[in-house]
Amino acid sequence: MRSRRSRLLVCAVLVAVGLLALGPRMRVAYLTTLLLLELPTPETDGPIARRLPDPQIERVTFEGAGRAMIADVYRPASGSRRSHRPGIVLNHGVAAGGMNDLRLTNFADALARAGYVALVPEFINLKEFRVRPSDVDEMVGSYEYLERLPDVNPDRVGFFGFSYAGGLAVLAANDPCISERVRFCFLLGSYYDLRNIVTYATTGYYLEGGEWVYMKPRHTGKWAVLRNSLRLVGDGTDRRLLARIANSKLEDDTCDVSASADSLGEEGALLYELMMNGDPDAAAGIIDRLSPGILGYFDELSMPGNMENVTARLIIVHGRDDNLMPYTESILLAENAPPKAIAELRILESIQHVDLEFGWEGGPAGWAATLAEIGRVYSLMYALLAEGLL
Numbered sequence: 001m002r003s004r005r006s007r008l009l010v011c012a013v014l015v016a017v018g019l020l021a022l023g024p025r026m027r028v029a030y031l032t033t034l035l036l037l038e039l040p041t042p043e044t045d046g047p048i049a050r051r052l053p054d055p056q057i058e059r060v061t062f063e064g065a066g067r068a069m070i071a072d073v074y075r076p077a078s079g080s081r082r083s084h085r086p087g088i089v090l091n092h093g094v095a096a097g098g099m100n101d102l103r104l105t106n107f108a109d110a111l112a113r114a115g116y117v118a119l120v121p122e123f124i125n126l127k128e129f130r131v132r133p134s135d136v137d138e139m140v141g142s143y144e145y146l147e148r149l150p151d152v153n154p155d156r157v158g159f160f161g162f163s164y165a166g167g168l169a170v171l172a173a174n175d176p177c178i179s180e181r182v183r184f185c186f187l188l189g190s191y192y193d194l195r196n197i198v199t200y201a202t203t204g205y206y207l208e209g210g211e212w213v214y215m216k217p218r219h220t221g222k223w224a225v226l227r228n229s230l231r232l233v234g235d236g237t238d239r240r241l242l243a244r245i246a247n248s249k250l251e252d253d254t255c256d257v258s259a260s261a262d263s264l265g266e267e268g269a270l271l272y273e274l275m276m277n278g279d280p281d282a283a284a285g286i287i288d289r290l291s292p293g294i295l296g297y298f299d300e301l302s303m304p305g306n307m308e309n310v311t312a313r314l315i316i317v318h319g320r321d322d323n324l325m326p327y328t329e330s331i332l333l334a335e336n337a338p339p340k341a342i343a344e345l346r347i348l349e350s351i352q353h354v355d356l357e358f359g360w361e362g363g364p365a366g367w368a369a370t371l372a373e374i375g376r377v378y379s380l381m382y383a384l385l386a387e388g389l390l
Contacts (some may be wrong), residue, residue: 028389031114032382038110039356039377042103048110053077055112064121064141065134071121071142072099074112075151086156086388087117087146091139093163093189093354094224098127103354104162115389119146123165131164131228133300139165139172143182156388158184158312162354163325166190170307170314170333179309184387186315189353191325192332194298195287198225198274205280206326212280218324219253222275229271232293238268245272267291303333311340315383319351346380349373 031048038046056075061068076085090108095101099122108118121142125132139159147154159182161169166187173182191197196206201221205212227246233239241264245257261272271294274286287295299305314337318330327347337343350358350373358370 024390028382028385031389032378032385035110035114035381035385036374036378038106039381040358042106042356045106046110048113052113055109060145062141062145064139064145065137067138069121069138069141070099071119071145072105072108073149074108074116074118074120076112076115076117084153085115085117085151087119087149087152087154088157088388089139089142089146089159089169090118090120091142091159091161091165091169092120092123092126093161093165094126094129094131095162096127096129098122098124114385117146117149117152126165129224129227131168131301133297135165135168136171136175136301139168140175140178143172143178147181154181156183158182158186158387160186160384161188161190163189164191167192167301167303170303170310171301173312174307174309176309180311182310182312184313184315184384185310186317186384187330187333188317189319189322189325189351190316190330190333191303192329192336193302193304195284195302196329196332197325198222198287198298199280199283200326201225201324202275203278203280203283206328208328215321215323215326220250221324223249223253226271226275229294229297232291232297233267233271234291234293235265235267237263238265238271242268242271245275303336307336307341308338310338313387314341314343315380316343316345317351317380318345318347319353320347320349322351322353324353344383346376348376350377 034048034051038048054077056077058073059070060073061070063069088111090104092098092101092104099120104120108120111118119142121138123135123138125135143157146152147157159169159173167190169185169187173179173185200206201217204214204217223246226242230239230243233242241260245260248255248257264272270286270289277283277286316330316334318327320327330345334343334345350356358374360367360370
């Protein structure tokens, strides 16, 4: 009898230890489910808002890249507050809403309910549809501010970057000031090489397995590239004419800009030639003839040669049908990750650039494919939460 009781006691202890070990993972699994239900409707509150306490939101200012930056800090509710929570810097992409984009604020809200301290900075350039090297310095400053907060565990802080901000987050994680401390970078719809982005935006072609593949790009892509290059055009007249062309085309891609184009000088005409080129084999030759300033800009904001210090876990996610940045950019990013970085790549069918939408068409086969896709998205959200909570 005593021997049987002893065996039962041992079994009970083992079960208890197992449950204790599984407890945190079960909670992360539950939080992941709530977060997953939030994703298809990112501009409205979902189940997580009804089941977990409202976060505390605080507007803060701090210095980044030599300027005063503003940000919102989303913290878990005071009722469940504890010190040393994980932190995440949420970098909005090129978006007019900036830090107030509803998709971003609701995501920050959900992460704070789940247990993260989320910092949502305002990146002025990205809000104004500009991408600058100084944006990287601002992201470094944002990271340093977040990790210094007394309720944040500095060993569990990472970046989440949307679109262009994903590439900028990797460049920030490469900065020697923080490279050894960044725990993770979650990158959605990001890029590897701006020369590839320019080629795709202007021609609609990207390289896949050594062959050119065509997918119609968004018409705004190439004109946004042109507008970002304007400050590097030396001739003032060309700068004004190119600005007029870019703004007109962004407003209406069918408008006639021939009068402005015919008045361009040599430098401006070469940029316009790149914008109008439709031959992917000719793109590299035109790009190589651009001014040193523009080429330097492309190289400074591209990953080749600029990510050797990265030690963070890279969770790289891309939609296969992304018509702004081809999904092959994320493949290149994963393949060329430095040795100290652990790169995990997921190519999804349900994402168009940074927006998630599950489709239920196609009968049983389509439903099965969608369920499998939901499983893949679930695993990604679990990985994000586990980085901070386990």
